[in-house]
Amino acid sequence: MTEGRSNEEEEESRVLGFDKMPGPWGLPILGSLLTLGSAHPRRFSEWGSKYYGNIFRYKMVYQDYVVLNGYEAVEDGLLLCGNSLSGRKPFPVVDHVHKGKRIFFTNCDSTWREWKTFAIRAMAAAMPGMPLKICDEGEKLISDMLDLGFATGTAIDIKDLMKCRMAQIGFRSFIDKEFEETEVQGIIDEIYGPFRSKPLSGFLFLIPSLAYIPPFNRYLDAIKRNYTLVQRRLEKAIKERLSPDDDSTDVAASFFKDHPNPDEDEIERLACLLIDWIFAGVSTTSEQALWVLLFLMKHTDQMKIVQAELRNALKDGKGVEQLYKNKDLVPRFQASIHEVMRLRPIAPMAFFHKTIDEAVVGGFRIPENVVIVPNVWSAHHDPDLWSPDPESFRPERHISGDGKFLPSKYVIPFSLGPRKCVGEELARANIFIINALLLSRYDFQLAQESENVDMEGELASILQTPDFKIQIHDKLD
Structure with a gap:
């Protein structure tokens, strides 16, 4: 020195x-x-x-x-350096509509910290009751698949079905309410719609100042009108939700226990949090669950190992919600999910x-x-961490010498630091339970038209699965 x-x-x-x-x-x-x-x-x-x-x-x-x-x-x-890097890039589509009330998109200020702290605490209170609700939605997903002829060998696309069920799980975790399927699809379309409108949204992302000139300002005004309708619908559902002294444990219940007589601004902020809950949780979790199914169908030897492990763990009449609380019984299944999250992180x-x-x-x-x-x-995909085969699907790399699941700290699909995903535990439960239900009950395969599907995926704001269809091969005992 x-x-x-x-x-x-x-x-x-x-x-x-x-x-x-x-x-x-x-x-x-x-x-x-x-x-x-x-x-x-x-x-x-x-x-x-x-x-x-x-x-x-x-x-x-x-x-x-x-x-x-x-x-x-x-x-x-x-x-x-998380606090210094905890801001968000301005995005006029959101700023124009919600004026800084969407915590997913706002900078790390005192209001953001307050609402994030609340969301973490409320999510922790809601989680004990969620596995059973997720199983219920998983059964409804299977019923939806059967309605499309899955049991008779019809090749079906389950992407929209999966997204609908993940949205219902999101609403049940937040306000303990299911919407009619047509209504929930409409809400999803309105929440995600502005981010699919290219090239206008893309230009605004690059050059936010375009928001003040035609046609961008008219585009933003139209979005605001549609978003306002969705927000008012969700505010109404929140107000109808419950009395503050009931025994519910969803996110809204925690809010009303903290705010027995909320004002309109607090209700609006809670509705904006619910919009973020759906925006950040539905497509991401749905696509990650689909990636798990897709990788296993592309590697049938691995799928058979996972299915045998799941059937063995459930053979004594256990429900999947019970298995979720005893995940150590299925290390290979956990390792397969972990490996898929490594290879195709939903937010790369x-x-x-x-x-x-x-x-x-x-x-x-x-x-x-x-x-x-x-x-x-x-x-x-770092060769220094995953050599000699960082691009290969090999779940056994996450299994210890004594056969236990060994998660890697280098697999970070939910990010790190202050902006780490608030809904990680719910997302993991969704992916585990929905896939466990499907894999333990049916032996399915990619439809012939999807056998050569491109496994790179489609990168937008998240890494989406390609379009594919599945077909039943057999119903498992």
């Missing part, structure tokens, strides 16, 4: 400025748009390994972005973060208002 300098001063002297961070070339105004093409996590991983290292920057229009590649960089940014770039103040990550000083791209995909 240089005489007279502290360890902190030595470390500070080694920190590089933001202008020293490597990254692809860019043009004025456009930035790296032409070089980047589409922001795919696999491309970011390749850029990091070939050219720029685990932390690099790029520019899109006028916004600076920093990519964190590999587990160490993601951990450093989201966990060790963890939903973009933003610095709310200056931070030092990986030896670089990152200023305020920089968008952070945590490349979870790169950690999940």
Whole structure:
């Protein structure tokens, strides 16, 4: 150490400025748009390994972005420097409609902390009763499949059926209410609709200032009208929900116990939390559950091992909700889910973060208002962690020598730090229980038309499964 300098001063002297961070070339105004093409996590991983290292920057229009590649960089940014990186990139579609009341999209301020703390506590109170409700929705999913001719060998697409049941689980966990199927589909379409409207939403994401000019302002006004109708419908359901002294344990029950006489603003914020609950939980959990089924159907040897394990664990008349409380009985099933989450994390770039103040990550000083791209995909496919076959589906890599499930800390599908998914426990329960019900009851396969389905998936805001159909092979005893 240089005489007279502290360890902190030595470390500070080694920190590089933001202008020293490597990254692809860019043009004025456009930035790296032409070089980047589409922001795919696999491309970011390749850029990091070939050219720029685990932390690099790029520019899109006028916004600076920093990519964190590999587990160490993601951990450093989201966990060790999490508070500084806990902001969200502005998104006019949400800002125009809800004016900062959607906690999923707002920065880490005192209101966000208050509502996140409430959501965590309320979710913990709701979870003990959820396995039975999830099983109920799983049985209804099977009934829906049978109505489409599944039992007679008809090839069916279950994506919309799965999403509907996951939405009903979300509503039951939040307000202990099921909606009519046509109504729940309408709510889902309104909540997700603005994010499917390309190219307008894409341009707004890149250039938020476009929100003030046609046709973008008219597009946003139309969205606001539709969203307001959905929000009012959910506010009405919340007000009808319950009296504060009943024995219910859903999220709304916890809210009313804290706020026996809520004002309209508090009801509105709770409705916005419910919209986030559905937005962040339905498509993500549904698609992750479908990825599990798809990988097992593509690897029939692994599926047979899982099915035998599930049947053995349930042979004494146990229900799947009981099995969920005794998950150690099915280590191979758990390992298969874990491996699918490694290979196809539903949010491979963890939903973009933003610095709310200056931070030092990986030896670089990152200023305020920089968008952070945590490349979870790169950690999940890192050859240093998963050699010799990081791209292979091999659940046994998560099984210990004595046959127990051995989860890896390097598998982070629900992210890390302050923005880690609040609904992780519910999502894991959904994926476990729904798949356990299906796999223990039926031996099914990909329909012939889907045998060569592209396993890369379709990357939008989440990593979606490709379109595929399944067919019953046999009903298991």
